[in-house]
Amino acid sequence: MAKILIILENSKGKFVGLTKECLTVVQKLAGDLNADVEGIVLGHGINELAQEAGKYGVKKIYKVDDAEFSGINILYHTRTIEALIKEIDPTLVIAGASLYGQELVPRLAARFDKAMFASVNNLSIDDDEYEGIHPLFEEKLFVTMEGSAEELTFATILGGNNPEAEPDDNLSAEVVDFSPVIEDSDKRESFVEETIAKVSVDITKAKLLVSGGRGVGSGEKFAVIRDTAKALGGEVGASRAAVDAGWVAYDHEIGQTGKTVTPDFYIAAGISGAIQHLVGMRNSKTIIVVNTDEEAPIVEIAHFAIIGDLHEVLPELAKQL
Numbered sequence: 001m002a003k004i005l006i007i008l009e010n011s012k013g014k015f016v017g018l019t020k021e022c023l024t025v026v027q028k029l030a031g032d033l034n035a036d037v038e039g040i041v042l043g044h045g046i047n048e049l050a051q052e053a054g055k056y057g058v059k060k061i062y063k064v065d066d067a068e069f070s071g072i073n074i075l076y077h078t079r080t081i082e083a084l085i086k087e088i089d090p091t092l093v094i095a096g097a098s099l100y101g102q103e104l105v106p107r108l109a110a111r112f113d114k115a116m117f118a119s120v121n122n123l124s125i126d127d128d129e130y131e132g133i134h135p136l137f138e139e140k141l142f143v144t145m146e147g148s149a150e151e152l153t154f155a156t157i158l159g160g161n162n163p164e165a166e167p168d169d170n171l172s173a174e175v176v177d178f179s180p181v182i183e184d185s186d187k188r189e190s191f192v193e194e195t196i197a198k199v200s201v202d203i204t205k206a207k208l209l210v211s212g213g214r215g216v217g218s219g220e221k222f223a224v225i226r227d228t229a230k231a232l233g234g235e236v237g238a239s240r241a242a243v244d245a246g247w248v249a250y251d252h253e254i255g256q257t258g259k260t261v262t263p264d265f266y267i268a269a270g271i272s273g274a275i276q277h278l279v280g281m282r283n284s285k286t287i288i289v290v291n292t293d294e295e296a297p298i299v300e301i302a303h304f305a306i307i308g309d310l311h312e313v314l315p316e317l318a319k320q321l
């Protein structure tokens with residue numbers, strides 16, 4: 001039976017969100033390719049994590065648990081995964097297009113002399129051909145890539161395009177120890193410390209976001225965004241214009257240089273809808289726009305648009321919803 005190998009990126013004892021998005025892509029591909037999903041997890045003290053992967057439909061986990069893997073030395077990871085690929089002969093090797101995935105997977109593809117689907121929104125299969133769409137120029141241009149599913153293929157999946165897979169407690173995986181492969185020539189990098197930036201809020205997990213832009217008018221007036229978010233039980237988001245003006249902290253910025261969010265409800269008030277903002281929120285399930293300009297670009301992607309002054313509309317909306 002064909003095998004898909006997913007590289008399960010983790011940090012501080014948890015799978016990163018992008019890995020869970022990849023698991024969604026992989027579950028679908030496994031059905032279409034009639035393939036088993038196998039995974040590799042690398043780190044130190046990762047017993048529980050390896051077991052947890054089974055809840056996401058991964059049948060067999062190769063666990064590389066070694067003190068040398070407490071941090072990420074990309075050369076160790078490359079050589080070890082290369083050895084696993086040679087051993088289990090998967091048809092597809094897939095990872096998230098994080099900094100880690102973008103550094104790791106092209107190295108692997110090069111070692112097997114294969115091209116790859118680099119940073120695609122999704123990967124699907126049709127008639128023995130993979131298809132992946134790679135966005136360019138801030139999503140102004142989309143390149144469709146195709147490649148035979150008969151050959152060993154490598155892919156990295158961009159975040160924010162697929163829902164995170166949900167664990168199923170009834171599922172479990174066979175966990176197998178896999179020995180790290182390290183050569184002296186790989187020891188030119190050494191891990192010092194991993195520091196995770198402190199954030200005041202994680203807006204990527206919010207179910208409802210009320211986002212304010214330059215149209216709010218001033219730092220004091222931004223209180224209407226906070227009040228509405230509070231009244232509706234959501235979190236505060238912002239465009240870069242509002243962040244640059246110092247009205248709200250960077251942790252709240254949404255878009256190309258901020259966070260990618262997919263809440264159930266996204267209320268955009270006083271935001272015009274520049275492409276750099278849209279890339280961070282356009283996959284929200286319901287988009288409600290409040291803007292004085294009915295021709296603002298964000299109105300085009302809105303499920304509901306209220307044309308009016310946000311300082312009048314938002315307090316009213318908070319009362320109605």
Ligand SMILES: Cc1cc2nc3c(=O)[nH]c(=O)nc-3n(C[C@H](O)[C@H](O)[C@H](O)COP(=O)(O)OP(=O)(O)OC[C@H]3O[C@@H](n4cnc5c(N)ncnc54)[C@H](O)[C@@H]3O)c2cc1C
Pocket residue numbers: 212213214215216238239240241242253254255256257258269270271272273274275276277280290291292293296308309310311
């Ligand atoms: C490399 C690069 C990266 C960038 N990354 C990001 C990013 O990550 N996120 C991001 O957001 N931007 C980003 N930008 C900036 C982006 O191009 C826009 O400049 C920015 O998104 C505009 O913010 P805005 O919509 O709040 O402001 P504006 O474009 O000025 O829009 C204000 C809107 O408010 C409306 N309005 C005014 N008054 C009211 C009122 N009283 N009630 C209701 N509506 C009102 C107006 O009609 C208008 O549509 C980036 C730019 C570059 C070059």
